Amino acid sequence: MDIQFYNTLTRKKEKLNPIKPGEVSIYTCGPTVYNRSHIGNFRTFIFEDILKRVLLLVGYKVNHVMNITDIDDKTIKKANEENKKLKEITSKYTSEFIEDMNTLKILPANKYPAATDHIQEMIAMTTTLIEKGNAYVTDDGSVYFSINSFENYGKLAKLDMSSQKQTDRVASDEYTKDNIQDFVLWKSWKKEDGDISWNSPWGKGRPGWHLECSVMSTQYLSDHFDIHCGGVDNIFPHHENEIAQSCAALETDFVNIWMHSEHLNMADEKMSKSLGNIKTIPELLNDGYSPESLRYALISSQYRSKLSFSINKLEDAKKAVHRINDVFEKLNERSIESDSLPEEYNKFIESLSDDLNTPKALGILFNYLRKVNRKISKNELSKSEATMGLNFIKQADKIFALLVDKVIIPESISKLIVLREKARKEKQWELSDSLRDKIKEKGWIIEDTHDGYKCLPI
RNA sequence: GGCGUCGUACCCAAGUGGUCCAAGGGAGCAGUUUGCAAAACUGUCAUUCAUCGGUUCGAAUCCGAUCGACGCCUCCA
Known part of the structure; x- marks a missing residue:
């Protein structure tokens, strides 16, 4: 079956045509570990x-790399604020990130490379870009990418750089650049960086933010790979700059399909x-919403x-999740061994x-x-129909992951349940209803x- | 100022030229079921797709204008 995705680069839906048949290589921009995501x-x-689950379900092998940004202005700032080592900060937030990913049942990437483990490769790419005439060194020992040296600059974001408004932020930020819109590959050491620096041909310093993704994606997935993802706010400047760096340094097609997710808003404003x-x-979770509801x-x-x-939205989600789980349980009791699927399944896969x-x-x-x-x-439901339904839900759950693990009812609750069952018999x-209220107060619904009875957390 | 996304019922949300006098979820209302509930089931819930014009045999879907919301233009998922 054909799979198509909207490609930001062409602003059209395109058929997926993996570079290596049967296998899809994906790079996704990961977190900057200075705060809880x-x-x-x-x-x-x-x-x-x-995306990954759909590809896996239809039979592709997926090679997925997600970076961890553990060196940039924000991580340094946070370390300074808390008077801690950079590594302490970044490892804390990296593990919290992985914890949240597991909570939300997000399949792990094949690799999570960290920027600080790839400084030499970043220096090497910067050197290449200088040699090729795409980058230049400034007096303070920083290196900038010259956007005028790259013909297609702005193609992804559809920006005509000459017509861009210069915000205060840009204007005040850098003063040694040839062109105010050039972006940094290597930042020279500053006092506030403290002991955080690496040696380079241009002196002490640290890499610019965009470089790590160019280096690590091509290192782990090859110069040319299938899909690169991120949020829409990464389109410009991050991904635009990645394209400039990678394509200029490696003379490659780099990425076939760029996919970007829209923002989640909180009261009409971007969160x-x-x-x-x-x-x-x-x-x-503390507010009482399950990972599945989220x-x-x-x-x-x-x-x-x-x-x-x-x-x-979360309340609606909670009920919808309950509905799926409820039917799943009912079918689970009625099914037999079989791997048949209903015809709706094809439509389901088509939609995805x-x-x-x-x-x-x-x-x-x-x-x-x-x-x-x-x-x-x-x-009127036959066993074979029940089985088909069960299989459908199971397959669907390979994508959605909304089936809840069997809940463990705490002893304090099960004691009340036993009392209530007795009262009901x-x-x-009156007694059984008051016990039901009591159980509800403790966060469980009978x-x-x-x-017999079913007991679920509220 | 430039670029871009979007506006579908009370809420969320598919549909992007005929199969739509518009899926699905939630809420509401009425009924079935239940000791009572809950869950489940049934029925009901947009003659209409921001507004106004146009194209077409035919438009939520294409075009134009207007109004409104949001995003990007070097922190950002």
């Missing part, structure tokens, strides 16, 4: 997770650390449209193959679930079914 960051990581309107994964909320709109994050249309795929799944529920309530309805 927020749910907005994870929208992108979950979009990339869906970002600098605006201070962020929510982290532990905060949301995943659902993030995939319930297509990755290229803006997503407004809200409590309302069309630029990861997760809302449409969810719609197909829910339509099917309703069909199954209807038959169950009429007692004796038809002491549902009575024909085959």
Whole structure:
């Protein structure tokens, strides 16, 4: 089956045609580890997770690399603020990042290279760019990429550099550059960098931000690979600069498909650390939302449209997740051994193959679930139909990962449940209802079914 | 100022020329079921797709204008 994705470079949907048949190489821009990532960051990581899961499900091998930015202005600033070693800061936030990724059931990358482990390679690429005439050294020992030396500069972001407004930030930032829009490859050491520096042919300093991705993506995936992802805010300048560096230094096609996810907004504004309107994964879990609810909320709109994050959305997500799990359990009790799938499954895969249309795929799944529920309530569902349904949900879950692990009911709750069951048998309805309220106060919901009770966390 | 995305029911959200007098989820309302609930099921819930014009046999979908929201233009997922 054909898979197509929207390519930012051409602004069109394009058929995926892997460079190496049967295998897709993906580079995704990872976190800058100076702070806990927020749910907005994870929208992108979950979009990339869906991308990868779809490719795996249809049979591709996936080679996925995600960088960890552990050296830049922000990491240094944070280390200074907290009076700690850079490494202490970056390893703390790296492990928190991995923890949150696991919580959200995001499949791990094959490799997580860190920028500080690739300083020599970055120096080498910078040297190449100077030799080729694409970069120049300034008096203070910094190195800049000359955007005029690269013909296609601005192609990804569709920017005509000569017509760009110069913001105050740009104007005040650098004064030694030939062209105010040139970007830095190597930053010379400054007092506030403290003991953080590496030796280079141009003196003490550290790499510029964009360089690490050019170096590490091509090192681990080859000069030319299939897909490069990130959030839309990476289109310019980050990815534009990556293209300039990589293509100029390596004379390569670099990336076939650029994919970017839209922002997650909080009350109509982009969620970002600098605006201070962020929510982290532990905060949301603490508010009572499961990882599955968070995943659902993030995939319930297509990755290229803006997503407004809200409590309302999480509440909707919680119920939708419950619905899927509920049917799954019912089918699980009725199924037999078989790997048959309903015809809806093809439509499901088609939707995902069309630029990861997760809302449409969810719609197909829910339509099917309703069909199954209807038959169950009429007692008309055959074992083979139940099995088909179960298989469909299982396959769908390879993409969505919304099935909840069997919950462990704490002893304090199960004691109350036993008391309530006893009261119910004796038809002491007042007592059983008050026990149900008590259990609810403790955060658990009791549902009575024909085959006994079900107990779920709220 | 330049570039770009978007506006679909009470909320979220697919659909981008006919199969749509517009999927799906949530909320609401009415009913079935239940000791009561919950869950589940049934019915109901947009003659209409920001507005106004145009193209077309046919438009939510294409074109133009207007209004509104948001993003990027060297911190950013």
